[in-house]
Amino acid sequence: MKPSLKKKLRKFNIVTHRDVGYFFSTLIIIYCLSGFALNHVDDWNPDFIITKTDVEIPSSFPFENPSPSHINSLSTIVGESNYRVYDKPTPDQVKVYYKNATLHIHKKSLSGTYEQVKRRPIFYEANVLHRNSLAGWKWVSDIFAFFLIVISITGLFVLKGKKGFRKRGVWFMLAGALLPVIAWLIFGLK
């Protein structure tokens, strides 16, 4: 290869790595944050902050056939003034719906749970993108994935010499590749 062409290619590689990296830096961070959140989906709700408060229900409450006025006075216990609708999941339970909350009460225990739902800031928005909850976003996501490969490959050839890919980088790359290999081996042996 001609030295001038090699120089041009090297420059193109560095510029591509730098500018594509700048461009996608926000998305990379968003996807990483969402990755943390969704990785631990069994341990927490990555999208919503659900606050549950236990409440006691007066024994006089008519579970069988509550009227709107009964529901109104029940709502005051949890500080709500306007209910939207109420319904009975079972004959001895009543569920009342408010704008951003519900109150689910049980006759057996004369108790209930007041549940407020709030979006988890930053994570909710990050997850919307990571999970492709927005129609059409998957195409952006595909382009992003392609350019992540570009960033990775161009990154291998940014430096040259003693700390370049051939001398140093290759060993780090092989060490990193061991992680999935070990995982596959463990999975295969199971």
Place this chain on the structure above:
Amino acid sequence: MPHLLNVNYLTQRLFIAILTCCTLFSCSEKKQATEQQTKDSQKIAVLLVNHGSHSPTWRKALTDLDSTVRGTILKDKRISDVKTAFMEYTEPSIATRMKQFDSAGYTDVIIVPIFLTVSSHSFDDIPTIIGTKEDPQSLETLKIEKIERYVAKAKTHITPLLDFTTILEQNILRRYQAISKNSKDEGLALIAYGDAGYNDEWSALMDSVGQHVIANTELTTYSYNWCGHIAHYNPDSTTIAINEVLQEKPSAVVMPVLVAHDEMFQVKIIGDGINAISDHSNKVIYRPDAILPDKNVEDWVISIVATHADHITSNRIM
């Protein structure tokens, strides 16, 4: 009394009586005509709603149910169409079907949820999707899961769930008897989807099913556990339920209490739960089947639809 003999008075009274009769007759005729008109303009459809699944096998079981009941339901001249909708994952969704019913001019839609017992799906999600409720958590979840919400023009009528009958007890008994080798030496492990919000109701349903099998066979022990979201889709819950009965009996019959066959549940989750049992090929009896197909479920759908059609037509007339 003297005024009764007054001719003018009598004529006046007679006139009033005739007028009253005419008015009443005319009103009654008018009412009958309105009733007939309402009856004529009434167009009822049936929507069989199920949870939905990525599995084509699962979806086929539900569309097969639709095909089986369709003919009988449509013999009832009050009902003009029967469709199936999937709540999640695939089309046709509930919104798609409701839009189709609206554009076809249906006035009433009987929604039959093919769900075992009360859960957030049947009690909150479906009513929120069709716009009869606004459960805050459902609203948010529907949005991020890209499930469309559509408030139909047609009046919607949601029927009770399968647990209002003894169909499930009979179904599990039949399926247990089909694979049981020796009831005396077996324990029954029931694996159902479960629901965190209605754990008591799901537990009661499993107890009722287990007790029914005990009452009708020589089986003496059963256990149950969940394989759905409440169990994080983890096979460990299945293993726990199997070990529970294996502590008392030499072998366990594992029974999926699931509407239809989904590879992720019957094969992966329950299958992996069984594989975790040592010597499972000798200790565990398992057939990865499901509640459907079941003649009783088909009959129940037909009968619940007829009951609701009666209710709708009589309500309109009244």
